[in-house]
Amino acid sequence: MNTITLLQPDDWHAHLRDGLALERTVPDLAKQFSRAICMPNLVPPVKTVEEAEAYRSRIMAHVPEGIEFDPRMVLYFTDQTSPKEILKIKKSEHVNAIKLYPAGATTNSDNGVSDISKVYAVIEQLEKHQVPLLLHGEVTHNHVDIFDREKRFLDEVLSPLMKQFPGLKLVLEHITTSEAANFVLEHDRNVAATITPQHLLFNRNDMLVGGVKPHFYCLPILKRQTHQQTLLEVATSGNPKFFLGTDSAPHSKNAKENACGCAGCYSAPTAIELYAQAFDQAGKIDRLEGFASHFGADFYGLPRNTSTITLVKEDQIIPESLDYLDGEKIVPLYAGKTIQWRKL
Ligand code: NCD
Ligand code: ZN
Secondary structure, three states: EEEEEOOOEEEEEEEEOHHHHHHHHHHHHHOOOOEOOOOOOOOOOOEEEEEEEHHHHHOOOOOOOOOOOOEEEEOOOOOOOHHHHHHHHOOOOOEEEOOOOOOOOOOOOOEEEHHHHHHHHHHHHHHHHHOEEEEEEOOOOOOOOOOHHHHHHHHHHHHHHHHOOOOOOOOEOOOOHHHHHHHHHHOOOOEEEEHHHHHHHOOOHHHHOOOOOHHHHHOOOOHHHHHHHHHHHOOOOOOOOEEOOOOEEOOHHHHHOOOOOOEEOOHHHHHHHHHHHHHHHHOOEEEEHHHHHHHHHHOOOOOOOEEEEEEEEEEEOOEEEEEEEOOOOOOOOOOOEEEEEOOO
């Protein structure tokens, strides 16, 4: 199959940042996706519906002429989040969920939740109003190996949480392990997961063999090939519990190619093509549309898009770098490499 037409896809996990960064990130994402969950880990974080509306307006100011883009907003869960804020989310036109970062788990997570059992009053409201809880599923204890942090989160945090709140609607974001995929499979329809292009296309060898490749470094970190294989299987299985979330996370070239490089891969400019590459390599390109364009909207209770996009099987070279901020550069995922799909 050399040409495929899909219902317009959405990105259910993206980082756009704020201020000058929006000049780069908003057009890149809006040219690829109709809607995107805009993650709230700004400095300071987006903690209330009012702040989310203001952030959404700043994003909208950068949407290129002639392109329709509908940013879906998310609040940042802190130890101080009020249970009352959840009803505000439920009633809001643009805010769809709340994101829980265990404090210290990733970029800009210092204000995250320190102990999930302390915020059960808020989670009760989430379950009651069926507002999705989006989870960065990694424990943060120093003594837990970085490759085991997702699995430990499932055992120590998520299993007890689901026992307490079996009706909670949740998205385990950017899953990276077979254990996380199985956890999602074993639960009911209220438990779903997003999967990134990097975790479908690459594994830790790509990041570490022959030299450290900082542009493959993201959190949760790339795992061994067997996990990559499971993720490919579930993403291409047609199971609606797994859907597209790029986790496109911009950091400047200098911040990545650094003695202490930042975590995050910038995939927005060619995200749908990267997914097409992964699905095609697995011989499952026909399953891309459900994953990219149906299942996320269905989970969030939003209408499916109505327009379409076309992808052609034609080589394209991903640029080595792009302009970012004032005079800086950003290196996109798989920079300088050739992929076989191109969006028309
Ligand atoms: C994200 C970022 O840079 O904001 N980084 C990442 O490695 N994925 C945060 C996140 O989603 O963990
Ligand atoms: Zn993210």
